[in-house]
Amino acid sequence: MLVGAGFIALIIGGLTYLSTGNAAGAVLAGLMAGGASAPVLHKHVGP
Template sequence: MLVGAGLIALVVGGLTYLSTGNTAGAVLAGMTAGGVSAPVLHKIVGP
């Protein structure tokens, strides 16, 4: 689950950087996506 959240964060951050060229915005978007996806993946996969 944590690996999946990290992968989602990397993809979102990378795509954000490629579309905007703003490093700080890309890091923020990646961290937000990873933080939001971790509990969702935990509910989907289960303990």
């Protein structure tokens, strides 16, 4: 679950960086995507 959230964060951050060229924005987008996906993955996968 945590690995999946990290993978999602990495993909979203990388795509944001390739799209905008802004490293700070890419890091923030990756953190937001990872933070938002962790509870969703936890709910679907379970404990």
